[in-house]
Amino acid sequence: MNLQRPNANDATRTANRSRDVVPMSGLCSRCVDGCTGNCEVFKATFRSRELIYPGPFGEITAGGDKDYPLDYSHLNIQGYAMGAKGLPEGVSASPDTATFPAVDTETEYGWEKKVKMRVPVFTGALGSTEIARKNWEHFAVGAALSGVTLVCGENVCGIDPLLERDSGGKVVSAPDMDRRIEIYRRYHEGYGEILVQMNVEDTRLGAGEYVHKKHGLETIELKWGQGAKCIGGEIKVASLERALQLQERGYLVTPDPSDPMNQAAFKSGALKEFERHSRLGFVSEEGFFNEVKRLRDVGFKRITLKTGAYGLRELAMAIKWGSKAHIDLLTIDGAPGGTGMSPWRMMEEWGMPSLYLHSAAYDFCKHLADKGERVPDIAFAGGFSSEDGVFKALAMGAPFVKAVCMGRALMIPGMVGKNIAKWIEDGKLPKTVSQFGSTPEEIFVCWEEVKKMVGADEMKNIPLGAIGFYSYAQKLKVGLQQLMAGSRNFRVSTVSRKDxxxxxxxxxxxxxxxxxxxxxxxxxxxxxxx
Known part of the structure; x- marks a missing residue:
């Protein structure tokens, strides 16, 4: 059985001409001399390396579609006809008390200083990709209103056009990072937090020191990897001047913008964009502990770690070292992953798929716990988009897993809400939306809830993408309440593998x-x- 056919995919804006395709190669069974395309080999003939990435950059997110032998759909959720675990103290179980709206979906993470969230989900790393930058207001306000953690991804300081550095190359001003933190905090009410991710370049720039000193940020995240790729983060750059600027700041930029040959290709119009890449990290036990200590000495109260779909050795390192270093949250992201920009074939073909990776993570956590070692709080990531997936992840990793990290699924409502605002302004609401009304008050079910939270006068400052994010988070919450009630779990902490x-x-x-x-x-x- 073929699990993934290469050479044509909507992500790369390609398609086979023939109805009959060789499964392994993805080539048409009859390749015709004179074909006008549009498979990946055809298009790569003249656009070359552009075909490595989904596109167009800044307008899409992409998710790998390899159909693995096993995934979370191979698990079903148990339901019971009696019992009720996790009701408030003093409340006896009965049809009048054990109702699904009574389910408490709050969760918390942290070694000592806990962070509470209203729903056991949080965003993926929204970093230097254009899709994250231009939609940040919608994501950040939505996450704050929903009471969930927002992860500001890597390279945000490093790519800021207005970045200012001192003589030692350290950040002294990063307006885009300032903007991102301030927007989230504007509507933050004690649930969730904003944390900033750091990679090699961020560490060299002193991004961690900057966000703590200027903004008093309490949590920083170290990044080992992600589910979508096993190399560093990437963005595309559409101007030669910008490419040279990022190269001067220490980034790997390809093709080399300082090469006269590439400059000529860009000026002629053949080369339309450059790529900015982050460096590969090199982890060691001593280096990891030293970095955790350094960041605590800077003043951070919580250190989290994000790791990707590496094999069992790196998974064990993340869990064991995280335990010894008392990290506050370990996010384990399985393949194939989602992205704003990652190599498409890498997304499809590298790494441990989520269910396999998460199963091993549970085994390793239990191994440590059985030896009497405390396991850091865990979050699972990699392909989740609905409340049943959240429940399954919590149950699969119980009692270690406290939340699910959602990447693309939590971005979509922000983008949809933003676009609804534009369609209303232009008078071009599609029927999929206009069937529910023509004003935000009519279209958004949760409009009045948000108005009650922020006040009627403040609603003019709430972007519709944020209301979209909040609406989707409420859908996840209520759906999760129903699944938890059916399995007789009235607190997140009572969900178990037996379910x-x-x-x-x-x-x-x-x-x-x-x-x-x-x-x-x-x-x-x-x-x-x-």
């Missing part, structure tokens, strides 16, 4: 979750034999 069943024996082998025909079999026989 899942595997639909295939292969899934049981990988996850350790009982096969559907074996789950609760002993309890069933006890009833029959009573």
């Amino acid at each position: 899942l069943m595997s639909l295939t024996e292969e899934c049981t082998k990988v996850t350790g979750i009982p096969y559907v025909m074996d789950a609760y079999k002993e309890e069933a026989l006890a009833v029959l034999n009573s």
